[in-house]
Amino acid sequence: MTVWLPSLLALLLAAGLLWQWRRTRQRRQVLQSEPLSEPERTLLETRIAAAAWMSPAQRARWYQQVQRFRHGKRWLACGGHVLDEEQRLLIAGLACLLRLQDGAEQQPLFPEIRELLIYPEAFLVPPLHEPLEEGLELVDDAPDERIGEQGPGQVVLSWADVEAALAGDPVNVVVHEFAHALDEENPAGEGAPPMPRALAAEWAEVMGAEYARLQRHRRPPVLDKYGAQSPGEFFGVVSEAYFQQPAALHRHHPALFSLLARYYGLVAPVA
Numbered sequence: 001m002t003v004w005l006p007s008l009l010a011l012l013l014a015a016g017l018l019w020q021w022r023r024t025r026q027r028r029q030v031l032q033s034e035p036l037s038e039p040e041r042t043l044l045e046t047r048i049a050a051a052a053w054m055s056p057a058q059r060a061r062w063y064q065q066v067q068r069f070r071h072g073k074r075w076l077a078c079g080g081h082v083l084d085e086e087q088r089l090l091i092a093g094l095a096c097l098l099r100l101q102d103g104a105e106q107q108p109l110f111p112e113i114r115e116l117l118i119y120p121e122a123f124l125v126p127p128l129h130e131p132l133e134e135g136l137e138l139v140d141d142a143p144d145e146r147i148g149e150q151g152p153g154q155v156v157l158s159w160a161d162v163e164a165a166l167a168g169d170p171v172n173v174v175v176h177e178f179a180h181a182l183d184e185e186n187p188a189g190e191g192a193p194p195m196p197r198a199l200a201a202e203w204a205e206v207m208g209a210e211y212a213r214l215q216r217h218r219r220p221p222v223l224d225k226y227g228a229q230s231p232g233e234f235f236g237v238v239s240e241a242y243f244q245q246p247a248a249l250h251r252h253h254p255a256l257f258s259l260l261a262r263y264y265g266l267v268a269p270v271a
């Protein structure tokens with residue numbers, strides 16, 4: 001009896017954990033399919049400018065996607081941040097601007113990202129390099145300051161910078177990091193997320209030419225020079241420009257504007 005008792009206890013514990021996991025999953029699925037409340041819709045529409053660009057069908061899809069995102073991901077407050085429901089809703093609202101294409105509600109929603117870590121403001125990450133030897137003096141071993149980061153399974157964001165984006169700042173850290181997440185869904189090419197076949201040739205041509213142009217430009221008028229370091233960063237930067245400064249992007253980069261309008265399936269007004 002003493003031999004099999006621990007095994008029985010372990011089995012009961014495993015069964016209990018499995019039951020709890022299934023219950024959490026079921027609860028999340030129920031929440032994901034519930035409609036947004038009227039005040040929640042009003043909050044999204046008043047704080048996120050791109051809501052005004054949507055057709056009624058797109059807006060309905062957006063609400064659905066926001067619920068899937070909000071209740072389908074794990075949220076963690078970091079660095080003493082107090083994360084509330086309004087913040088989760090607005091971050092979900094910004095991220096889901098990138099997944100409003102026809103039929104997107106039937107597809108996995110940022111499947112590479114399982115959790116979001118939210119800091120109150122810019123956060124520090126350790127330097128990439130390590131001292132080679134004990135006692136070796138390093139010229140630059142200060143931690144890097146970031147406002148957002150995307151890594152395996154997670155996106156890290158500074159809430160202060162999300163608020164700046166909502167207020168119209170050209171930098172939109174949520175759009176930038178989730179553009180990286182889309183990019184990762186196609187491991188075959190950097191700066192080339194999964195897309196309809198009809199768009200692929202034009203994507204390669206326009207993005208390639210505009211990337212080379214940004215690399216040559218000393219003081220680009222719209223696009224952040226940060227995008228010139230890799231095709232992946234370029235995709236993040238042009239996506240930010242599309243959502244934050246559509247009229248200027250249209251004026252200076254009409255081909256890029258047109259390509260992104262078709263890729264995101266959401267046409268920004270440029271008048």
Ligand SMILES: [Zn+2]
Nearest residue numbers: 176180233236
């Ligand atoms: Zn980036």
